[in-house]
Amino acid sequence: MIDMSIGLGTGKILTVLALNAHHHQLCPVAPGLQDLHCMAVSVADSWTGESIAAFLDRLIASAGRPAAYLKDGGTDLQKAIHLLGAQGLASPCIDDISHVIANLLKWWYQDHPLFETFLSACGRVSGKLKQTVLACLAPPKVQTKARFMNVHRLIRWAEQLLRLSPAGGARKGSTLSKLRACLDRLPSCRAFIKRFRDDAVPLLECQKIFKARGLSHSTIAQCEPFIQAIGSSPVRREFVAYLQNQLQIAAKLGLDHIGLPVTSDPIESLFGLGKFHGTGEIKDANRIALRLPALCGTPTRAEAEQVIKISVAEEQQITGRFTSLVKQRREVLPHPDRLESLSTEQAGTHLELIASAKNRENNGKILYIPISYKETHGPQLQCQTGHG
Incomplete structure (x- = not known):
């Protein structure tokens, strides 16, 4: 399971977690942080497909090749895995279902003529409702970045809000009349709201099932009524194509009757916890990265x-x-003459953690963490290629 996150400053955190491929055979719920092992963490000013591939190559030399990669739709991660394949280190690539569904909705709706009208209306309605007696009806906050991961929440809110304003007159001064004065152009988006809901709701119902039980023949059959309920045929067709592609990967790994893990939610939760615990006001990337391994799995008494x-x-x-934003702040703010030192920091001062190798390199910039995923409970996946 691979993903990246940012802190303050130039540091960008690349994290690799290990999940037992047979998780859904061993556990009836979606994987959580307790089910994961941190294999590697590295901070760099920037990451490219080439640098990610080089980092994964070092990890593979230390910990072995994974049965598969589970990731979002990032192009850099995709390129890195392609480069590893060209080096003879290929492993199947599983696409996180949340990002797939968000990209499907984005592909189909971002150019819809009423989409921007709907978002603008939501913003204006929010401004009119706040600081009033109707403040409890304000819309949920949706980030502009990765907007389609959460836009369904706005759709659900808008649909419920419009139900509070049925057809007919409203007494002057009544709560209903005050609400209608705040609705802006939202009523004109009713058709768009219904269309989006008819696509998003069945997709999200499928997502719940696949996250909890994995992707297999049985879970696809369970989702069939929801798949057929997807309103837009192009969206339904693309989603079915995704499921068939992932089912082929599951069959290759011997998981098509067990359940292929298709959610990277735990690594997103890990980044959130890492930024919250022990980092203080300044979210330094190195400081965050140093804590991530401790938040995975269940520590032993030893x-x-x-x-x-x-x-x-x-x-x-x-x-x-390692470079520390806190240390730099303390040194520069009281001493204006040291400002230029921020631009002359030596390279190679970022954190890197890699699971212990049998033959450790003599490299002072790398910290090794003694993690052996082979000791995890349950059966281990053995592929025909011999990697676990």
Whole structure:
């Protein structure tokens, strides 16, 4: 499971987590952080397909080749996996279902003539409702980045809000009349709202099933009524094509009757937790990345005791070699003459964590974390190529 996240400053965090491919055989619910092991974390000023491929190549040399990659639709990640395949290190690529559905809705609706009208109306309605007696009816907040991951929440809200204003007159000064004064152009978007809902709701019902039980012959059969209920035939056709493609990967891995994991939600949760716990006001990428491995899996008593024994001096010795926004802030703000030092920081001062190798490189910039995914519970996937 691979993804990237950002903190403050130039650092961008690349994280690789390991999930047992047989998770849905071992557990009846969607995978969580307790089911994952952090295999590698690295911070860089920027990531390209080439640099990601080089990093994964080092990880493969240390921990072995994965049965498959699970990722979102990022082009850099896609290019990296393609480059590894060209080097003879190919593994199947599983596309996260949330991003697939969001991209389907984006492909079909972003150029719809009423889409921007709907979003603008939602913004104006929000402004009119806030700081009034009707504030509880304000729309949910939807980020502009990755908008189609959450735009269905706005659709559901708008549909419910319009139900509060049925046809007919409203007494002057009544709550209904006040609400209608706030609706802006939302009533003119009723047809668009219904059309979007007819596509999004069945897709999201399928998403719930596949996230919880994985993608298999049985879960596809369970989702068939929802698939047939998708309103737009092009959207339905593209979604079926995605399912068939992923089912072929599941069959190749021997998981088509068990359930192929198709959600990368845990890694998104990991980034959220990493930015919240122990980072303080300044969300330094290196500081965040250093904590990510500890938030995965369930630590043993021996591991907890090992952490307790680490002294403050040892901790500072490890973390002191990496670029720190907090340290830079303390050094520069009281000393204006040191401003130029921010542009002359030496390269190669970012954090990198890699699961322990049998033969460790003599590289002072890399910290090795003793993770052995082979010790996890349950049967291990063995492919014909021999990698686990």
